[in-house]
Amino acid sequence: MKNVTIDVKHVTRVEGHGNIRVRVSDGEITQLQLAIVESPRFFEAFLRGRRYYEAPHITCRICGICSVGHTTASVKAIEAACGIVPSEQTVLLRKLILYGEELQSHFLHLYFLAVPDFVGVGSVIPLAKTHPDVVRRALRMKKLANDICGVVGGRHIHPIALHVGGMSHVPPDEELIGLKRRLEDARADLRETAKLFSTLKVPDLCRKTEYVSLKETDNGEYAFYDGDIVSTLDPRPTKAADYRKRIMESIVEHSAAKHCRSPNSPTYAVGALARFNNNHSQLHPIARQTARDLGLEPICENPFHNNTAQLVESVHCVEASIEIIDELLTRGMKVEPLMTPTRHGTGVGLAEVPRGLLVHEYTVDKDHRIEGANLIIPTGQNLANIEEDMREMVPRLLTSGLGREEMTLKLEMLVRAYDPCISCATHFLDVAWDE
Amino acid sequence: MKPRIAIFSLTGCEGCSLAILELEDQLLDLLGAVEIVNFREGMTEKDWNIDIGFVDGAVSTSEDEKEVRHFRDKCRILVAIGSCAALGGINTLKHYQGAAGEAEPPVAGNGDVAEYRRYVYGERAEWFPTTKARPISDVVKVDYALPGCPMVKEEFLSFVTSLLAGRTFTLPDFAVCVECKKRGNLCLYEKGIICLGPVTRAGCNAICPTFGSKCEGCRGIVSKEAVAAAGVNLREQYNVSLKDVLDDFRLFGAWQEADLP
Numbered sequence: 001m002k003n004v005t006i007d008v009k010h011v012t013r014v015e016g017h018g019n020i021r022v023r024v025s026d027g028e029i030t031q032l033q034l035a036i037v038e039s040p041r042f043f044e045a046f047l048r049g050r051r052y053y054e055a056p057h058i059t060c061r062i063c064g065i066c067s068v069g070h071t072t073a074s075v076k077a078i079e080a081a082c083g084i085v086p087s088e089q090t091v092l093l094r095k096l097i098l099y100g101e102e103l104q105s106h107f108l109h110l111y112f113l114a115v116p117d118f119v120g121v122g123s124v125i126p127l128a129k130t131h132p133d134v135v136r137r138a139l140r141m142k143k144l145a146n147d148i149c150g151v152v153g154g155r156h157i158h159p160i161a162l163h164v165g166g167m168s169h170v171p172p173d174e175e176l177i178g179l180k181r182r183l184e185d186a187r188a189d190l191r192e193t194a195k196l197f198s199t200l201k202v203p204d205l206c207r208k209t210e211y212v213s214l215k216e217t218d219n220g221e222y223a224f225y226d227g228d229i230v231s232t233l234d235p236r237p238t239k240a241a242d243y244r245k246r247i248m249e250s251i252v253e254h255s256a257a258k259h260c261r262s263p264n265s266p267t268y269a270v271g272a273l274a275r276f277n278n279n280h281s282q283l284h285p286i287a288r289q290t291a292r293d294l295g296l297e298p299i300c301e302n303p304f305h306n307n308t309a310q311l312v313e314s315v316h317c318v319e320a321s322i323e324i325i326d327e328l329l330t331r332g333m334k335v336e337p338l339m340t341p342t343r344h345g346t347g348v349g350l351a352e353v354p355r356g357l358l359v360h361e362y363t364v365d366k367d368h369r370i371e372g373a374n375l376i377i378p379t380g381q382n383l384a385n386i387e388e389d390m391r392e393m394v395p396r397l398l399t400s401g402l403g404r405e406e407m408t409l410k411l412e413m414l415v416r417a418y419d420p421c422i423s424c425a426t427h428f429l430d431v432a433w434d435e
Numbered sequence: 436m437k438p439r440i441a442i443f444s445l446t447g448c449e450g451c452s453l454a455i456l457e458l459e460d461q462l463l464d465l466l467g468a469v470e471i472v473n474f475r476e477g478m479t480e481k482d483w484n485i486d487i488g489f490v491d492g493a494v495s496t497s498e499d500e501k502e503v504r505h506f507r508d509k510c511r512i513l514v515a516i517g518s519c520a521a522l523g524g525i526n527t528l529k530h531y532q533g534a535a536g537e538a539e540p541p542v543a544g545n546g547d548v549a550e551y552r553r554y555v556y557g558e559r560a561e562w563f564p565t566t567k568a569r570p571i572s573d574v575v576k577v578d579y580a581l582p583g584c585p586m587v588k589e590e591f592l593s594f595v596t597s598l599l600a601g602r603t604f605t606l607p608d609f610a611v612c613v614e615c616k617k618r619g620n621l622c623l624y625e626k627g628i629i630c631l632g633p634v635t636r637a638g639c640n641a642i643c644p645t646f647g648s649k650c651e652g653c654r655g656i657v658s659k660e661a662v663a664a665a666g667v668n669l670r671e672q673y674n675v676s677l678k679d680v681l682d683d684f685r686l687f688g689a690w691q692e693a694d695l696p
Contacts, residue, residue, distance in 0.1 A: 041446065041495075042565070046528035051682065057651065058686070061525045061584065064450020112456065123474075128466055135463070143459035154646035156457065157450040157585040161646045168647025 020411055022394060029394055034386050034415060044373040052078050052341065052368040053164050059360065059375070060158045065108070068101035068149060069353025071162045072225065073360040078164045080240070080347025081364045084339045089331070090166045093152050095225045096324045097159060098351070099317040100148030102224060104156060105354035106272070106310040106317075107145055109419045110193070111138035114307050117413050118200040134196065137189050144182050148321060151175045165339035173329060180325045183318050187286075190315050194290050197311055203410065206301045207392045209385055210265040211274035212246065214352050222282040222316055223275065224352045232277050232299055233264040240348040243359050247376055259384035260376070267384040270356025271418065272309035273300060287316035303389055304417045310354075341368050355379055355419055379420045386418055438486040438599065441473035443506055445499045446526055446568065447492030450585040451517035455489075458588055465592075468599060485510045487598065491586075493519040493526045495568040507575040512598070514579045515571050516591065518653045521580035523690035526568035530689060570690055579604060584653035584687055587639050607637040610657050611650050615641035623649055629675055631683060633668075634661040653687045662693040670696075 023031040043062055047055060056074040060067035072094060079086060086094075111134070112124045121127060128135045146156045151171045153159030161169035214227030217237055228237030229246045238246050248261050262268045276283075280291065280298045291297070291312045296305060346363045356378030363372040390411060397407045442452050452474070458465065472482035488510030494500055507513055518524035571577055581590055597604040611632040615622070618641055623630040631652035632644060643650050656662055669675050680695065 041526065042529045046531070049531075050528075051679075054682075054686070058525065058528075061448050061450075064448040064453040064585065067448070067450065108456065125466060125471060128463060139459040139462060142457070146457055146459070154642055154648075155585075157454055160643050160648045163648070169645075 020390075020408075020415065022390070022411070024394065024398065027398070029391065032387060032390055032394065034383055034390070044375055047362070047370045047373040050370050052082060052362075052364050052370060055360075055362060055370060055373075056162060056164065057158075062375070062377075064157050065105055066101065066353045066355065066358075067158050068097050068153065068156065068162075069351055069358055070360070071153075071159055072098055073349040073351040073353070073358045075162060075164050076349030076351065077347045077360040077362050078349070078364065080349060081345050081362050082164070082341035082347070082368065083343040083345075084165050084341060086166060086339065087336055089170075089328070089333055089336065091225070092324055092328055093167055093170070094162065096321055096328070097149050097152040097162065098224050098353075099321045099324070100145050100152065101156065102317050102354050103314055103321075104142055104145030104149065105419075106314045107138060107142045109354075110197075110307060110310055110314075111135075111142070113416055113419070115196075115200075117409070117416065137192060141186060141189050141193075144179075144186055147182070148179055151179055163338050166336050168338070170333040170335055173333075176325045176329060180322055183322050183325075186318050190290075190311075190318060193311060193314075194293060197308065198294055202302070202304045202308070203413065204302065205304060205389065205393055205414070207303075207389055208301060209388070210262055210268040211277040211299070212262060212268050212270050212381070213275040213278045213357055214350060215278055216282070220282055222279050222284075222320070224317075227350070227352070229350070229357070230278050231262065231264065231268065232274075233262075235278070240350045243348055243350065243361075243376075247357075247359065247381065249376075260381040261384065267388045268381065269303070269385045269418075270378050270381050271306055272313050272354070272356075273303065273306040274356060275352060276300070276309040276312060283312065284316045284319040286319055287312050290315045303386075303414065306417045306419065310419070344368060346372075353378060356381065379418070382418050382420065386415060386420070389414055437468065437470045439472045439482070439484060440469045441482075441485045441488045441506075441510065442471070443473075443488060443490045443502070444475070445490060445492030445503060445520065445571070446495035447517065447519040447524065449491060451491035451520075452489075454585045454588050455591065458592065461592060465595070469595070483509045487512045487514065489514045489516045490520050490571055491515075491517045493523050493568045494566070494571055494574050495526050496565050500566070500574050503571050503574050512578045513571075513575065514581065514594070515577050516581050517586045518582050518584040518655070518687045519568075520571050521582035522655050522687060523568050523570045524584060524653075524687050527687075527689035528685065529565075529568060531685060568690075573690075580606075582606075582636065582654045583639055584651075589640075590638050608657065609637050610661060611635045611637050611639065611641050611644070611654075613637055614639070615644045615650075617641075618645055620644050624673070629669070629673065629679070629683065634665045651686050652684065655688060656691055656693055659693045663696055666695040 019035040021031060021033045021035055043059060047058060050058060055078050056071040059074045060071045062070050116123055116127065119127065124135060149156035149159060153161045154169065161167050211232040212229065214223035215230040215237060216223045216227040228239055229243060230237055246262055277299045294308050296308045296312060344364045344366050346361065349360045351358050358378055359376035361374040362370055365371045393414060397410060442455060444452055472485060488506050490503065490506060490513065494503055515521040519526055579594065581594060594604050614637045615632055620641065623644055628649050630644065630649035632650040634656050635650050635652045636654040636657040639654060669680055
């Protein structure tokens, strides 16, 4: 197969609109792109002039799947800019809702978006007929994750109760107790899920790259809400305010893409596998056992194992949620007034959201209106790395004897393994202009 | 034969499509009653013989315009879901980004690269063409709209049920305050918080005030009369700057028209 063109318009089962374009002539790759055709949103521009407290409620609308993640990074950034230190109760509730979102997003990806590939069907819908137990389990787990977000924040998509300076609502004890009971029941569902995934054949692809994530050095928690930036190539921690030392936006010569690189490598990966590679020793023991059972070991450089890492993280998040609920119930909760700005300036908020490291940075003026904003989205950081993986994979596919349809499916599976969230990433538009 | 359903996305966060997947308790029943034939976010199979098409996201590029015309062509019934598709939504905030933060004339069709595009994409701004952000009803005929950011899942279900049963479906024609009072919430105005509940269409069961937050008007204004009355009240009873009131109204509702006395 010397001349091949693969053009996938609108990769399905990803959030947002992305196209894969591969051209091979005379055995050489002449073009290889993951093109993002989602339309630009301009959040960074239209945040300007808005009041400081609106930032989380505006930026959560960047993405339906990661709206809690955007809210989290946003409140942290505004608080850093305005000199606000949230209460311990607020931080606990924020961590709990963030676990809820990691779970809902991971379950959605594992069961609705990834499993169909492994089973060889086009979506979860036919599975409802052939594997009803699997679908019912998936729905049960996803509903629990959504309900965690609902109890804490009012709803999962565009949460209500999370604000700069605190929470406008605290959940009643009985709702937390109900969640705890269901989280305990979810352990059995997770064991079944691990069994299912241990039977699925994960494609083989290994490529040296850098894995970037947050890491908590102070209290040793597996980092989602807090932490400094580390990587597999440079484990020295970098503080949030210095994120530009670790994440560099770069212009790719032959395309309109704004990709990300690090000082150590031209492309890098963020997400569940990156977090696992950097922080595996901080996982809950049950999650570490799940990783061993599934044969996942740090440092794993097969991007298809991002799915496995999501499953391991799901086990961790269930245990961590139970621990937080216990702590909240023991200490007792009360409604606290929202804290207000004590100064103005620039602030950075980082969070590990389902797809990886998220950066929000704002400058707030003396009237506490937003003067400038910069947002760096996980999928944007992964795009260049996905393209490099495809570059590694295409020559192998060409000699594998697979038909064009099967090759296309493998490339789509690779893209889906990163669980890209393209609505978010349109800051990093990458459009092929030759059409 | 089961009605053939499609779910499409234009410029937006796809949260309203996702909300359909978050109907976990009803999803299997729903799949029993309808056939989903085209839903890029959740399935690979595609079919263009469609009875009911749901669209989330606003029209914000010329590509969106083309797509929504195509959807209209292929769908017997076209439904706008969520604030972006129904009202233009949060995307319309970009219309208010002049040099001084004041309203700038609409950018559509003038061939100019607006300041907000330069702010995000720098000297490559002209590579990212965009038009005014509009509800899809500005481009094609829309049969029904289910506003909300995100759309209200329960309303979506009751809409689908009505349609399947051949009943007519209408949105509530009263304000969020009615539902808020019914839930026994303390009025946020009592705490000195300016809330858009009095002017916003009900149907969300006042979820934001119930969780301690002001109504942000994501379901659109219920009537021009309500806006007029609220304008007078805000001026005479509450010491609020016009800029703050406009900021509140513009968050989701910039495409709607009403006089604020």
